[in-house]
Amino acid sequence: MKTNSPLFDRIRVKPDQDRRLRAELPPCEWPRCKSPATHRAPKGRERASEYWQFCLDHVREYNNSYNFFAGMSDDAVAKYQKDDLTGHRPTWKLGSIGGKPAAKRRRRGIRGSGWEAEDPFSLFGEGGAPGTSHARPAPEARKILNAQRRALETLGLEADAKRADIKAKFKVLVKRHHPDANGGDRSFEDQLREIIQAYNYLKSAGFC
Numbered sequence: 001m002k003t004n005s006p007l008f009d010r011i012r013v014k015p016d017q018d019r020r021l022r023a024e025l026p027p028c029e030w031p032r033c034k035s036p037a038t039h040r041a042p043k044g045r046e047r048a049s050e051y052w053q054f055c056l057d058h059v060r061e062y063n064n065s066y067n068f069f070a071g072m073s074d075d076a077v078a079k080y081q082k083d084d085l086t087g088h089r090p091t092w093k094l095g096s097i098g099g100k101p102a103a104k105r106r107r108r109g110i111r112g113s114g115w116e117a118e119d120p121f122s123l124f125g126e127g128g129a130p131g132t133s134h135a136r137p138a139p140e141a142r143k144i145l146n147a148q149r150r151a152l153e154t155l156g157l158e159a160d161a162k163r164a165d166i167k168a169k170f171k172v173l174v175k176r177h178h179p180d181a182n183g184g185d186r187s188f189e190d191q192l193r194e195i196i197q198a199y200n201y202l203k204s205a206g207f208c
Contacts, residue, residue, distance in 0.1 A: 030058040151198035166208040170199045
C-alpha cells in the first residue's frame, strides 16, 4: 500500500492534506465560498431539524452571530426557558387532572372502599385529600411477649398498660419497697430488685 493513500490520512497526526474532503464533502453554503463543508449549523429556532453546511471558518463566523431567541420578547424568552424544564409538555397541579367530574368519582370511590386515607402533613390542604379525614386508623393491639407480660405482672399491671401508667406504678413501688421507707428493713430488697429489673426490661423494649 502506498503511503499517499487516503487510508493513511485517518491515522496521521498532521496529514499533509486530507484527500477525503475533495471526494466526500459538499461545498460550503456561505456565499462565494468553495471550501468543503466540514461542519453544519442550525438554521433557526423554527427550523430545528434543518442545517446549513459550512466550512470551519464560516461556521465559526455564523456561530458568533447566531441567536436562538432572535425576534422574541423578554417575556417570551422567560416563558420558553420555563417550559423547557418540562420538555415543553403540558403540566397540571396535583389532583387537578380529569377536572371536577373525575374528582367526584374519586371521592365516591374512596368513601365506598371501606378505608380513609391519612394526610398527617396536610399535603392536600386543610381539608385533606378528597373524601379523606385526618383521623388515624385504629391501632392494632400491641403484641406482648411472655417475658414482657411477666414484667408487667411484676409491676402489677395489665398487658394494655400505657407508658405513663408504667412509669407512675414503678415510682410508687420503689418508694413502697425501698429500705428507707421501711425503717431500714431490707427484707424487701429482693422484691425491689425484681421491680427495677422488670421496669428496665420494659424500658428497653419500648414500653416506657
